[in-house]
Amino acid sequence: MASVEIREVRKAFGATPVIHGVSIDITDGEFVILVGPSGCGKSTLLRMVAGLESVTGGEIRIGERVVNNVPPKERDIAMVFQNYALYPHMTVADNMGFSLKLKNAPKAEIQQRVNRAAEILGLTKLLDRYPRQLSGGQRQRVAMGRAIVRDPQVFLFDEPLSNLDAKLRVQMRTEIKELHQRLKTTTVYVTHDQIEAMTMADKIVVMHDGIVEQMGAPLDLYDRPANLFVAGFIGSPSMNFIKGKIVSDGSPRVVTESGVALPVKEVPQGSDGRPVVYGIRPEHFIIDAEKGIPVDVAVVEPTGSETQVFAKLAGQDIVGVFRERVTVGPGDKLPLSPDPALVHLFDQETGNRI
Amino acid sequence: MIERRSYTRRLIEVEIPILLIVVFAIAPYVWMILTSIKPQAELAVFPVQYLPKNATLDHYRDLIARTSFAGSLFNSLVIATGAVVLGLGVAVPAAYAFSRFRFRARTGLMTGFLVINMFPIVLLIIPLFLMMRNLGLIDTYLGVIIGHSTFSIPFAIWMLTSYFNAIPKDLDEAAMIDGATRMETIRLVVLPLILPGLITAGIYIFITSWNEYLFAMMLSGQAVRTVTVALQLFIGEFTVQWGLLTAGGTLIALPVTLLFLVVQKRLVGGLTAGAVKS
Numbered sequence: 001m002a003s004v005e006i007r008e009v010r011k012a013f014g015a016t017p018v019i020h021g022v023s024i025d026i027t028d029g030e031f032v033i034l035v036g037p038s039g040c041g042k043s044t045l046l047r048m049v050a051g052l053e054s055v056t057g058g059e060i061r062i063g064e065r066v067v068n069n070v071p072p073k074e075r076d077i078a079m080v081f082q083n084y085a086l087y088p089h090m091t092v093a094d095n096m097g098f099s100l101k102l103k104n105a106p107k108a109e110i111q112q113r114v115n116r117a118a119e120i121l122g123l124t125k126l127l128d129r130y131p132r133q134l135s136g137g138q139r140q141r142v143a144m145g146r147a148i149v150r151d152p153q154v155f156l157f158d159e160p161l162s163n164l165d166a167k168l169r170v171q172m173r174t175e176i177k178e179l180h181q182r183l184k185t186t187t188v189y190v191t192h193d194q195i196e197a198m199t200m201a202d203k204i205v206v207m208h209d210g211i212v213e214q215m216g217a218p219l220d221l222y223d224r225p226a227n228l229f230v231a232g233f234i235g236s237p238s239m240n241f242i243k244g245k246i247v248s249d250g251s252p253r254v255v256t257e258s259g260v261a262l263p264v265k266e267v268p269q270g271s272d273g274r275p276v277v278y279g280i281r282p283e284h285f286i287i288d289a290e291k292g293i294p295v296d297v298a299v300v301e302p303t304g305s306e307t308q309v310f311a312k313l314a315g316q317d318i319v320g321v322f323r324e325r326v327t328v329g330p331g332d333k334l335p336l337s338p339d340p341a342l343v344h345l346f347d348q349e350t351g352n353r354i
Numbered sequence: 355m356i357e358r359r360s361y362t363r364r365l366i367e368v369e370i371p372i373l374l375i376v377v378f379a380i381a382p383y384v385w386m387i388l389t390s391i392k393p394q395a396e397l398a399v400f401p402v403q404y405l406p407k408n409a410t411l412d413h414y415r416d417l418i419a420r421t422s423f424a425g426s427l428f429n430s431l432v433i434a435t436g437a438v439v440l441g442l443g444v445a446v447p448a449a450y451a452f453s454r455f456r457f458r459a460r461t462g463l464m465t466g467f468l469v470i471n472m473f474p475i476v477l478l479i480i481p482l483f484l485m486m487r488n489l490g491l492i493d494t495y496l497g498v499i500i501g502h503s504t505f506s507i508p509f510a511i512w513m514l515t516s517y518f519n520a521i522p523k524d525l526d527e528a529a530m531i532d533g534a535t536r537m538e539t540i541r542l543v544v545l546p547l548i549l550p551g552l553i554t555a556g557i558y559i560f561i562t563s564w565n566e567y568l569f570a571m572m573l574s575g576q577a578v579r580t581v582t583v584a585l586q587l588f589i590g591e592f593t594v595q596w597g598l599l600t601a602g603g604t605l606i607a608l609p610v611t612l613l614f615l616v617v618q619k620r621l622v623g624g625l626t627a628g629a630v631k632s
Contacts, residue, residue, distance in 0.1 A: 072531045087543055
């Protein structure tokens, strides 16, 4: 096991820069998830750590060693690919033992280590099968088995669950987390799914357009997003954004163009009249017949455990999520009150948190 | 009634025309084989006698015992095998590079290989003849093999590139992360997966080299004469030795036909492999 250090790393494909100086510290045994929309450079960054892409600038260290020019085979890493990349002409056992065979490990040792990994992943009965005879979830497990057998310094996962159906994805999510808790191997995991990131990571790195927008513990990112992008990316459904201006006389509030006053717990001094984006998560609305702001309900989506209400507030689309059953229909008015303690304010121009 | 009529239509529009084409294509072969087993006396009788009255293998016996045809068969075998080894030896690494790496002039070279196939062979053969003479390779196995590689290598590169393209790049990367060198990756992971393509390309080179006439005639003399050239010698200025000619023709066609039967399905598959995402 080892730490991974990414220092001011840049990447350009020809003349097109795609990663503009990214620095991430990953401590030994940490589970770090790189998350972001497609094209943000997260997969490229992972492939640079793996040694599958060259590093244009900066430095990548695994343990104490700078690995910029070290070929993948000498980095002592294991990678799980999105499409599994199992060797079709080898059995499950041969797939998992391939790396040991390349190292000329004795047969008995290969067999023992493959068997142990197969036991951990529940693959013992499938060892003689070929990849084509396996289901998607089983293939995924074999790909992980291939990584485990090697007992590498670092696990790299490149969107490993994207090809699975929704139910299996949730199940494998738990399994991967469990596996990490058991093996405690440093893990870098790439996904575009913020729920995967929230549920599995020790640390989330939110990337966008080749830069790191914010990194931190999942709940820190949820509670204190550094900017509009992170605020909108983390959490589902996304945070509501309403444009307005700070009014600080009397009780502090944000007033929209149409004059609707939204409550805030506190505002920075001297910010009167500053144009801001008022952010409130869908789950932080309270139905409040007395103080609530009436909104026009457009669509109601009950999921059983909760109800999502899509509505218009001061002419802007918002969504609210409620644990209780809400008995409103399209066209109704619903009095909603944002919890002032859970409001996020962002600068309208820079998008940064105030 | 409807079924009946559509069957008649099918017969007239599809089945009879196809039958005619097949007969047109196969009749010469059948005639060749029939001729090769007729005794000398029946060859020139008039009116034409279709089936041999006393079938005999005399011509085959004569061909092997009294002419140098057996030696030519061996020469052809050496040259065709050599063309396969040289062709695949060059085409496998080249096709892998074309499939996996992006380098300057990549498309240009690929197009070049295609264009070479469109040149008339005569255009190549004169400079090639001069080069071979200067290198002292005239009438050697190597000379003819190199001559044949002018068409076999470009073709094999094209065919194998599409086979390589059908193998996801992720497999190479997984193998390299698993600790394989590039060569180990090719040997242990990629080549086993394109084995059908390798066999198909190999057999195709074998067949074209075996059947080739112009290069073989220009670049070989007494020493490494191939079957196609040897066969032509039975056609003299004043007489044609029909018995030997057809027996030789049959012997030449036999291995090629068998090999072609093995690869015909895959050949079409290989030419289009990777054209669409399956």
